[in-house]
Every structure is written in structure tokens, then in C-alpha cells.
Amino acid sequence: MSSQIQASVLHGVKDLRIEPRDLPAPSPDEVQIRIASTGLCGSDLHYYSHFRNGDILVREPLSLGHESAGTVTAVGASVSDFAPGDNVALEVGMPCEHCQRCKEGRYNICKEMKFRSSGKSFPHFQGTLQQRINHPAKWCYKLPADVSLDVGALLEPLGVALHAFRRSNMPPNATVLVFGAGAVGLLCAAVAKLKGAGKVVIADIDAGRLEFAVKNGFAHASFTVPMRRGKDVDENLAIARETASSIGEVDAIGEVDTVFECTGVPSCVQAGIFSTRPGGRLMLVGMGHPVQTLPLGAAALREVDIVGVFRYANTYPESIEIVQQANKSAEGPDFSKLVTHRFRGLEEAPKAFEMAGKTKDADGKLVIKVVIDSSEGAGTA
Template identity: 35%
Template sequence: MRAIVIHAPHDLRLESMPAATPGPRDVVVQMGAGGICGSDLHYFHQGGFGVVRLREPMVLGHEVAGTVKAVGTEVTAVKVGDKVAVNPSGPCGECEYCRRGLRNQCLDMRFFGSAMRFPHVQGAFREEMTVPEAQAVKVADDVDLTLAALCEPFAVALHAVAQAGDLTGKTVLISGCGPIGCLVIAAAKLAGAETIIATDIAPETLAIAARLGATRCVDVSGGTEALADLAQDKGRVDVTLECSGNGRALTSAIELTRPRGTIVLIGLGGELPLPMNAIVAKELNIAGSFRFDEEFARAAELVSTRQVDLSPLLSGSFPIEEADAAFALASDRRRAMKVHFRFSEAV
């Protein structure tokens, strides 16, 4: 069995990686599809992000889905032949935050395809992988595995929208319409937002945002003048979900969000200055959003029951032998939103 292993920036290799022998509560998954994430792109182009750096070869990937090939003797949640979305999060279940129900804040998290710890946690871009039963979440038999592989980023979006509170009937601004931003649009629509305003600097991504539920799309590549109506009377937006990590986008969000409105920060942009006077005077609620927990099962349910159509995000699918070509396409925001690998033809 083969895996996509990164050794250094722009150094991807296909290497033999047999699945581990399953224990009694483990599941062997034959992978069908895997999506390239922003973190994968950082490893590919820069060898990491922030202080996180590759220190040894690592299998990439954490947005995957496949078919159960074998199960341990005590597995009851899935059976051989089931389609599953694989949850890449492995919280310890024992630390302070896990005990408090904040498992996404686990102090000993093992997240597939992550160089945050050493030895690195190997990823899921491989033909077969053994995972704990709890991380193999069943999806409907007729679900395309490429869509099932979107459960992980969609869970991120569902968690972010939950941080914003009730969106029913509200005016919501999504700033930055990359894959996560577009998935946040889909999640906000499901949550009952009445008006969804999407902003980005690329018209191609805004076109996809409209297909996923944005009611107004604004190209801010030349400035934010087109949003002037939203700044009237201290702001007209009830909730802003900031997905770009851009400092100017955050400043704009603070201007457009109404007094006592909510801003949820999802995009990672490093250290940013904040207009504290405006935050204090408008009594804004600012929350962060990091990964997900129970939202993964919810994402699998929504995809399985077709309550949400995430297919507009799909930009291309490549065999693992063409990993460099897949990463090249995924790196081009004007041509691609979400690029997948095919690990088998049964997707």
C-alpha cells in the first residue's frame, strides 16, 4: 500500500506504507478520496507554518473518506463494506479540556498529518489506513466519497457558525471565500441566516460562494466602497465570520458589525493590531473558532442525507501518481477551490 509522503518543500514521494494490524477496536479503511487542505499546501510550499516545521518525512492529508476493509473483534459501529468519513482528530479523552467537554482543545491531541509534535502524526493520504473505531464515521452507502471527504472542513464551518449563536433571520457577513469561507456560507444558510454577504478578492471564488448560498457577493480587491451601506448607523451586520486572517478584513468587519454584534475569527493571520476603541464602544462580542468536535458527526449526517450540497467546491480529482499536478492546481485560487486525490476508482 502506498502513501503520499513529503520530505521537504516541493518534495513529494510515493512510498510503501502498509496499514497497521488492527486492534480489537480498530477499523481498516481503504481510502477512496482525500482533499488537499490549506495546511497541506503550507507543508508543500514552505515546509510548515509559523513555528510548525517538518522535521522528518510525513504522510500528508486529513480530509479523507473510504470504505471499511476490515474491523477488529470488538467493533460495533461499522462493518466491512460501509462507507466512512474519517475524523482526523484524536483527543486523549483524559486531559482537563477533554474532561470539560472541550475536546478540540485537547492538550495531547493527535491530528492526522500534523508536524506540531515530534515524532509527527502521520497523515491519511494513503491507500489503506488503520484508525480507531471512533474516528470512522459511517455515511450513506450511495454518497460519493469525494463529498464524504468534505466532512472534515465542513465540520470546521459548522463549529464556527455554532460559535456565533442563533443566526435565524440575521444578516451575516462572511469575509474570505476560500474553501472554509464557502463552507461557512453553506453552514450559515442551514442555520437560518436571512441575508448572507460574501466578500473576497477573486471573482471566481465569489461565483462559488453564490452557488452555496450567498445572497450578495462583493469583490473587495479594489477597496470596500461597495460595503458603505453596511457601515451606516454604526453597522448593519449582525454577525461577521472572518475567514481570511487578513488584518484589513478584520478592521472592516469591526466597522460593519452592529453594536453588540458578534465577530467570529476563523482565519489564521498571525499577530494583528486591533481597533480597541471601536470594539469597546460598540460592545462587540469577538470569539475564536478552532477545529471541531461533535460537529464531525453532524457534517456526516448532513452530507449523507443531502441536506446540503457541497459539490460546487469540487475542482478536480487526481490519481496519487499525479500528486505534484494536484498540488499545483490546488495552489491556484482562481482555478481551484477543493482538489482531491483518488485512492481507488470506487469514489
Template identity: 45%
Template sequence: MVHETCDCQQYRSHCNARSHTTHCLFLDGSTGPRKTTPSSYMIIPRHTSACFCQTSTLSRLLILQSCSQIQECRSIELPLAGEIQIAIRSTGICGSDVSYFKKFANGDLCACQPLSLGHESSGVVVAIGPQVTGFTIGDRVALEVGVPCGQCGICRKGRYNLCKKMRFRSSAKSFPHFQGTLQERINHPAVWCHKLPSHISFDAAALLEPLSVAIHALNRAKPEPGATALVMGAGTVGLLTAAMAQESGCSAVTICDVDQGRVDYALEHGFATHGYVVPRPLHPSSSSSSVVSGISTPGADGAMTPASSILSTLDSRLEGARTLAHDILAVSSSSCSPSVEDVSVHDDEHSPNIDTNNVQDGEEDDEGVDIAFECTGKEVCMHTALYATKPGGKVIMVGMGTPIQTLPMSVPHLREVDILGIFRYANTYATGIRLLSASKRLKQALKGPSGKTLVKRGLPSLDNMVTHRFKGLHRSREAFELASRTVDDEGRLVLKVVIEA
């Protein structure tokens, strides 16, 4: 609860009291007289940002320890100077969270102490620390969970996502680990909390985090008006990247995935103009970087395998990627208007007989997309993105996956294809909030008399991307298990899973 008073001396007298009856604003939103103890209320003087009489409160959180789920109840201290305390309302489950949940690691990052997951979150301000201005109790906020040092040269240049001292919630990259947002309450620096308008839901606000990745990718790509784009991967980040490509002026955006349902969803909801379902099985996603100098290399059973055999396998994978790129481009150029029929499913038996030498040798200089966004982190998808990009184009590495990959470097080298890396995001939340607000206003303004949208404009609904919701931290295990699947037990598409308070 919050008690308004005139000076700090008065609140100190309350702190020393065993109990007190006063007219207050409680943290649950209720008001009125209530008998309280020092541990159940806080006091905000009128002339300062905040003063506190309680020292801590209990907050449940989800803690992982050695791949097991433990729900704990811990004491959360009052926010320090510059911090606010947020009651978390919605947290989206990211692929990295699922990886930590299942393996206690994400790629090369291994957790070495108990780790709370979650970094796509929104909530309500329930306490305000000293030296914080611009926030009031009850403000709705989205959390930007990466906290840089703010002092280094990189930070001063505005590229704080690359700060070496960055602490990012639910990541094992920094030690001690910066605990994630899957908890009832959390203290977070106020400067990294973004106030939300009332018409943006908590679920949509949580998805501002993956939307920020997409915004950052487009900021790096800098597409020209009317450019063409390819997005490899139709997960949350891939879908939002495709939507942002259209928002940034791309006239044709093709999205690819191995899952038919996700490609269908992308087309039906306006995330992309064209779609392609990649045939299964793909070539193995493991890197072929085991090729070393010499005539042989150890195999899985310890026996020496001729290097020529490994190189032959690599050549086969590259040939498959060239063919796949040509098939995707054929779909991309098949129609100028968005349509669900743009989805193409090919397999080895029905795939057209295509001469891939044109793509390899660059004889058709204009064939390819201007920008390819690789959102899976898979080596074969990176190969395909390189072959599908026209000379002078760009490949944007968005997804993080296989850390060591073998790439056909002559493709970007001889065709001057720029390869740009993306790591999280910087300076994107304000843009994301403006985009969501503008999309909401446009959709309301363009509704016809029957309630049907007359014109598709702005970003697709982020709320509709949430396919499954779980109420309470006690259902976290169910949520994580489902988030690792593409369909639920009823055969419905699984796209974004959120845990709500």
C-alpha cells in the same frame, strides 16, 4: 480477504500454513475459492469482532521531506485494538496542506520530520481490529482525524478540539507528527470514524471535514433567527460557513473575496444572498505589530524609521478597512433578494465618496451585520470585519493566518462587539452527515416534472464544490500545484481539488 470461521484456534492453524485454498471474501470485494498465503488474507471469527492472520501489508503513501514530494511504499500493520483499517477513496486538499507542500510549514508550525499530508478523507473499511464493534468490512466511512486524549478536563467537557494532547493528522503541532491520510490504507481509531449512508459520495464525505469547521463556527456564533451575517473569504471554508449561516436562520449573508469567480460561484449556487468583490490590491497583509514603544523602529534595511511613520501607515490601513466595510454594508442592504447582480466591484477611481465617521463614531447604531465570520486569517480582513459589525454583534475568527495582528481594539471595546475564536471543530460530524442526507432528500423531493429544482432548500451540493479530481497518489504534485491557484490553465475556477484512489 476475509475468511469466516468458528473459532480462533482455526485461524491460528491457517497462520501457520504456507498456503490455503478456501472460500473467502477478499478485500477487493470479490468472493470465491482462491489459493492464498498467510500474508494475503485475514480471518474474522463469527463470535468476535476480528482476528487476523496477516501481520502487515504494503500501502503507498505521500511523504514530504524538506519541501519535496516522495511517494513511498511502506508496510502497514494490522489495526490495533480499537482501530479499523480504511482504504482511502477521496482526499481533499486543504490550504494547510498546500502550505506544508510549498514551505514545509504552516504558519508557526514547522515540520521537523517527514510528514504525510491530507486530513479531509473518506474510504471503505477493509480490516477490523480487536475490541471494535459496530463496523463491518465494506462500510463506507468519513474520518475525523483529530484524536484527543479523552481523559483531561477539556475532553470531559466535550471541547476535545482544545485538548493539549490532541494528535491531528497532517499537522506538525504534535511530535512525532501524526501522519496524514494521503495514503492507500490507514489505521484509525474506530470511534473517530463515521459511517456514511450510500447516497453520500466519497468526495462529499471528504468535505465533511471543512463543513465541520463551518458547523462549529455557527455553534459558537449562535445567530438569532433573521440575523444578518458577513463572511470574509470565499474559499471552501468561507463558502460552507456562509451556507451554514443560512441554514442556521440568517436571513441575509454577504460573502466577500478578491476573486470575482468565487463570489459569482457563491451567489449562483446559493451559498450566500449577497456578494462583494474586494478591489485589488489590498493593503499589505503583514502585521503592523513592529510598532514598539519609543520614537523609532528598525526598517527592512536596518535603518531607523520614525514610529510616527509606521503609525501613519497603520492609520491608512484602518481607514481603508473602514471604507471597505461601509461599501460592503451598502451592497448588503441594497437588495433583499439574492441575485448575481448583488456582486459589486469597486476600485479607488469609482468608489463612492463615503463619510466613514459614522462607522467610526458609532452614530448609526443599527448599521452593520449581527455576525461577521473572518475566514481568511488576514489582518486587513479582521479590521474590516470589526468595522462591519454592529454594536452588540460578534466577530468569529475562523481563518488561521497572520499569527500576530494589530487591531483597533477600541472598536469592539466601545461597541461591545464580542470576538470569538474557532479552532477546528468538536461534535460536528453527525450533524454534517444529517445535513447532507436531509439536503439530498429535499432536492429529490423538490424536483419538478422537467427535473428542475422547484425550491432551493438545504445545503448546496458539496460534490459540485469539487472542481478538479486527480486519480492516484502519483498525480499529487499536479494536484497541490493546482490547489494553490484560483483558476486552471483553461481559465476555469479552482475551488476544491481532491485526490481519488
């Protein structure tokens, strides 16, 4: 038996509408979830602001949202691991599970991947900014009592950071540099720290974000990247070398073992190459400029590995353990502090997206992660 729900639906640039949808009962292998917390990320913001994300165009009305957690309201006939009332986090990418990449466990790069709130597959796989959704039980993860629904939603971007860490082969007691103190950069720093890095330095142009990172236990030290731009390629590379040299003076860290580049900004990627020690790794986490001028010779001559990172695979159980580890640590990080702004109800989504596009709110408070709270009693009935 189907029921009617309300959904936030994007029809064009900044054109969000609340619309009714029919939701059937969950199929035998699905659970039905009342979405409670959805974090907004950069891709959501691109779709909202441009009705596209890079060269991916939205071709039909689309519900956004993919960083989500909620409460189970019904279970399919074949589901035995969940019951109504369970709090769960959702992994929203559906791979084919049959191709060679899926068989290797690298389903995040499956060519047939369907990902909620993405316009890449068609028909689009609708996102989580809906009151309730049906989702395969296989891709849901029960949240322990000490993990809130907000932090449950953060498990999705935390998965990106954990996947980046795994691909980094970070050595024990490593010196780590993270470019970018947005949500993903902060999470990369946190994972590196919790996984045994000896020193984690985070770099950004925003001094307020850097202060937040160190104060709340996400990194050991910080570096404010100067706003400089050269007149040509040679001058830009010289500036990148100077930036790398200045970073090396922070606590006398010198060259670093592992760099997590979370901005996608060419100057940071360049500085990341120059900062990495011989034999170290530069992890490309940020989705930035598709074509860049990079000092590949400087990387090749020192055998600096440049490694791409795309989403995540098989991360949720370990991400939950990481959050619980942090909860028990006196030194942090406190993942809940990443949620800086909350908007209650789907009808508040336009305001939430406008806030997510800012670095500070009207009161001067940092904007890091904006959450839409669509739990029972939040706004739309």
C-alpha cells in the same frame, strides 16, 4: 498479519515520494480503511511548499492529508458498528480524552492532541495520503447512501464551519457577512444559510468565486472587496471603514449580526469589526497574520465580541445531517460543486498540490477544492 501499502511521503520542500510501508492488521478497536478521497487544505499546502506551517516545523518524513473518506476493508475484533464495505469519513484528531478540556467536550483544544498530517506532535501522526490506514473506530462515521465519498471528505472542513456557527450564537433570521470565498468561507456561508440566516453576504477580492457562491446557493448576495492599501495604519483603518460602509449598502443590510472572517487578512478583520452591529459577534475562522493592528476600541465601545475558532469538536454527525438537508433543498447549496479538480492516484499528488496553490487552472476554471482520488484502480496499484 501485516501487509504492504504505498504512501505519499513529504521529505522536504515540494519533495513528495511514493514509498512502501508495512501496515499491520487493525487492533481490536480499529478499522482498516482504503482511502478513496482526500481534499487538500491550506495547512497541507504550507507543509508542501515550505516544509513547515508557521512556526511548526516538519521533523521527519510526513504523509500529508486529513480531509478524507474511504471504504472499510477490515475491522478489529472489538468493533461491531462497522463492516467491510462501509463507506466512512474520518475524524483525524486524537485528543488525550482525560484533560479538563476533553472532559468539557472541547477536545479540539486539548494540549495533547495528535492530528494527522500535522507536524505539531512528535513523532508526527501520519496523514491519509496512503492507500490504507488503520484508524480508531470511535473516530469514524458511516456515510449514508446519499453522501458521496468526496462529500464525506468535505465533512472535515464543514466541521470547522459548523463549530464556528455554534460559537457564534447566531440569532434567528440573522444578517451574516462572510469574508473569504474559499472552501471554508463558502462552507461557513452555507451553514449560516441552512441554519436560518435571513441574509448571507459573502465578500472576497475574486469576483469569480463570488459568482460561484451565489449561483450555487452558498450565499444570498456578494460584495467584491476592492484591492486598496493605505500608506499607514490610519489610512488602512479608514479604508476598512469605507469597505464596511459599502458592504452595508448591499441589499441595504446595514450593520450585520454575525461576521465570519475566513481570510486572516488584517484589512478584512478590521472591516469585519466595523461591519458588526453593537452586541454582534466577529468570528475569527481564518488562520492569518499572527500579529495584527485592530480597532479594538471600536469593538469594545459597541460590545462586539471577537471569538476565536480552532478546528472543531463533536461535529461529524450533525455535518452529515447538514449535507442531507442541503441535498433535499431546491435552493442548495450543492456541496459536491466545491470539488473542482480531481487527481487520480498518489503519484499525481505533486500536480494536485501545485493546482491547490492556484485560484484558476490553465483553462481559467476556478480552483476551490482539489481532491486526490486514491480509490481502487486510481493510479498506484
